[in-house]
Amino acid sequence: MAGLVPADFIETVRSRTDIVEVISEYVVLKRAGQNYLGLCPFHQEKTPSFTVSPSKQIFYCFGCSTGGSAFNFLMKRDHLTFPEAVEALARRLGLELPRPEGTRDRGDSASRPGALWARQEHYDLNAQVADYYHKILTENQAGETARAYLKKRGLHPRAWDQFTLGFAPASGQALLDAFTQKGFTVQALSTAGLLVNRQGGMLDRFRGRIIFPIHDAQARCLGFGGRALGDEQPKYLNSPETGTFSKSRNLYGLNFALPAIRERGNALVVEGYMDCITAHQHGFSNAVASLGTAFTHDQARLLVRYTQEVVLSFDRDAAGSAASLRGAEYLQDLGARVYVLDFPDAKDPDEFLREQGREAFAVALQEHRLPLIEFKFKQLLEQYDQDSVDGKSEIMSNLMEELARFDNIITRDSYRRLLAGRLGVSEDAVRQELLRFLNKRVGKDRIDKNRYNMEHGKQTFASPGGSAAEVARRGLFRFMCLDRKVWEWVRQEIGFAVFEGSLGRLVNSIAETAWGSSATIIENAAESDQAELAGLLIAGDDQEISQQQEQLVADYLSVIKRELLSKEIAVRCAELQEYRKNEEKAGIMGVMAELDRLYKELQGL
Numbered sequence: 001m002a003g004l005v006p007a008d009f010i011e012t013v014r015s016r017t018d019i020v021e022v023i024s025e026y027v028v029l030k031r032a033g034q035n036y037l038g039l040c041p042f043h044q045e046k047t048p049s050f051t052v053s054p055s056k057q058i059f060y061c062f063g064c065s066t067g068g069s070a071f072n073f074l075m076k077r078d079h080l081t082f083p084e085a086v087e088a089l090a091r092r093l094g095l096e097l098p099r100p101e102g103t104r105d106r107g108d109s110a111s112r113p114g115a116l117w118a119r120q121e122h123y124d125l126n127a128q129v130a131d132y133y134h135k136i137l138t139e140n141q142a143g144e145t146a147r148a149y150l151k152k153r154g155l156h157p158r159a160w161d162q163f164t165l166g167f168a169p170a171s172g173q174a175l176l177d178a179f180t181q182k183g184f185t186v187q188a189l190s191t192a193g194l195l196v197n198r199q200g201g202m203l204d205r206f207r208g209r210i211i212f213p214i215h216d217a218q219a220r221c222l223g224f225g226g227r228a229l230g231d232e233q234p235k236y237l238n239s240p241e242t243g244t245f246s247k248s249r250n251l252y253g254l255n256f257a258l259p260a261i262r263e264r265g266n267a268l269v270v271e272g273y274m275d276c277i278t279a280h281q282h283g284f285s286n287a288v289a290s291l292g293t294a295f296t297h298d299q300a301r302l303l304v305r306y307t308q309e310v311v312l313s314f315d316r317d318a319a320g321s322a323a324s325l326r327g328a329e330y331l332q333d334l335g336a337r338v339y340v341l342d343f344p345d346a347k348d349p350d351e352f353l354r355e356q357g358r359e360a361f362a363v364a365l366q367e368h369r370l371p372l373i374e375f376k377f378k379q380l381l382e383q384y385d386q387d388s389v390d391g392k393s394e395i396m397s398n399l400m401e402e403l404a405r406f407d408n409i410i411t412r413d414s415y416r417r418l419l420a421g422r423l424g425v426s427e428d429a430v431r432q433e434l435l436r437f438l439n440k441r442v443g444k445d446r447i448d449k450n451r452y453n454m455e456h457g458k459q460t461f462a463s464p465g466g467s468a469a470e471v472a473r474r475g476l477f478r479f480m481c482l483d484r485k486v487w488e489w490v491r492q493e494i495g496f497a498v499f500e501g502s503l504g505r506l507v508n509s510i511a512e513t514a515w516g517s518s519a520t521i522i523e524n525a526a527e528s529d530q531a532e533l534a535g536l537l538i539a540g541d542d543q544e545i546s547q548q549q550e551q552l553v554a555d556y557l558s559v560i561k562r563e564l565l566s567k568e569i570a571v572r573c574a575e576l577q578e579y580r581k582n583e584e585k586a587g588i589m590g591v592m593a594e595l596d597r598l599y600k601e602l603q604g605l
């Protein structure tokens with residue numbers, strides 16, 4: 001599976017990587033006993049069932065049964081191959097992936113292994129392209145109209161430099177010519193999404209557009225957004241979605257905004273490139289842009305890695321869009337305090353800042369930001385007639401879900417009072433309604449989870465089902481993986497043949513490969529068994545088993561022995577029946593003696 005990556009290098013990366021740190025970059029984790037808990041990034045959930053074990057260096061989700069090592073996590077999360085995941089973790093640690101024999105140094109990109117080499121090439125190429133377009137904007141005759149446009153929109157040349165804004169000439173050949181002369185192949189430029197195929201010939205993708213390079217948090221250039229100068233459609237054109245570039249998973253300006261986000265403890269989310277740059281220019285350098293009309297779940301996850309307080313400032317029509325609100329709700333579910341900036345009479349932050357200036361915006365940020373629930377309340381009041389009985393009940397039932405989101409009783413109570421007061425109903429009526437809602441939801445959550453597991457043919461290992469012997473086998477297996485001593489003990493006492501099905505496969509695969517940690521065991525297992533294995537291993541305790549656990553192992557062993565004996569007794573009883581039918585005295589005597597021995601053994605357990 002590891003293929004091109006040497007095994008000892010994998011081991012080095014594994015031993016220096018902390019899975020909690022890696023996963024924390026994607027998931028907000030909270031300590032719970034010896035493990036960490038968070039909301040699963042692989043399925044939608046409201047109560048955390050995603051578990052990370054720092055001692056075993058593995059993760060497992062009790063909701064969707066996804067699990068494995070840090071490598072497995074990155075493979076699933078970022079759709080990487082195993083060597084790519086190894087390299088991604090190596091890069092975090094500042095380790096260089098050893099080159100396979102026979103490849104030369106830099107410049108020989110075609111022979112490099114793995115898509116991550118290609119990915120780095122892609123970032124390097126993009127950075128050069130950004131500089132190229134930036135030069136045209138700032139120095140070239142062709143950039144004249146673009147310069148005039150940006151000035152008219154109030155963007156200072158300082159901001160052009162900071163955000164490496166650029167201009168793509170209209171000819172359609174400029175980039176193609178310049179970069180093939182630099183030695184890049186048409187293939188490489190095309191793969192990076194910089195060219196399009198038109199009537200059999202290659203053309204620059206961006207023509208006659210202002211260019212906004214899009215970076216990730218590590219300031220790597222992922223791709224570009226291009227804005228038309230005139231009325232051409234589409235108004236905005238982006239790099240195509242690739243493994244490297246995904247609009248919905250990144251936030252524009254994040255690399256520039258991070259210091260301010262950390263310093264102020266909050267982020268301002270705006271919609272477009274222009275909004276974001278204008279905000280920075282006016283000193284609101286904690287601004288990022290969602291790069292589209294809706295704020296996505298992925299963007300929410302990305303943002304809560306850096307801050308717990310978010311102010312959303314969207315166009316009036318877009319702020320109310322169901323999609324943006326879902327993103328905002330999700331942000332709240334992830335533990336962030338979410339506010340919506342509700343401008344009195346401007347259509348977006350860009351316009352507001354240009355017309356009313358920095359001071360006014362700062363005031364608006366204080367006075368016109370509403371907690372998400374109040375923003376929704378306001379919307380509902382506009383949508384329904386609060387004077388009618390039907391209107392009141394619509395508003396109430398719509399807000400229950402919001403109220404239920406607050407774990408904090410004081411917050412919940414104060415909103416309950418607010419809601420009752422504004423709707424002119426008793427607080428008790430709201431409390432009743434909320435209780436009804438909560439009851440219904442608790443039931444639904446449970447049903448959803450069970451249905452999910454049933455559909456996927458999975459069992460939740462937190463409460464393993466099956467017979468006592470089945471539970472014992474799983475329990476034993478867990479300890480066998482934790483402690484080599486137990487492994488030998490089980491081999492001598494009952495042998496490995498008692499493990500059947502997927503457990504049997506796992507025991508065999510471990511018996512055949514080198515012994516190691518939980519994470520190694522998982523990686524050595526067949527891909528189809530990895531998640532189940534993580535589920536079994538994550539429930540266990542430490543590496544060295546305690547005396548108490550030894551007792552448990554002994555108990556498991558006797559449960560299984562009892563099962564084996566019972567099976568043998570059943571076989572002997574059937575034999576006895578046969579002998580009796582045929583009146584074979586010698587046979588009867590022999591089996592009786594054997595049964596006597598078996599029963600005594602059973603009693604002795």
Ligand SMILES: [Zn+2]
Nearest residue numbers: 040043061064
């Ligand atoms: Zn899950």
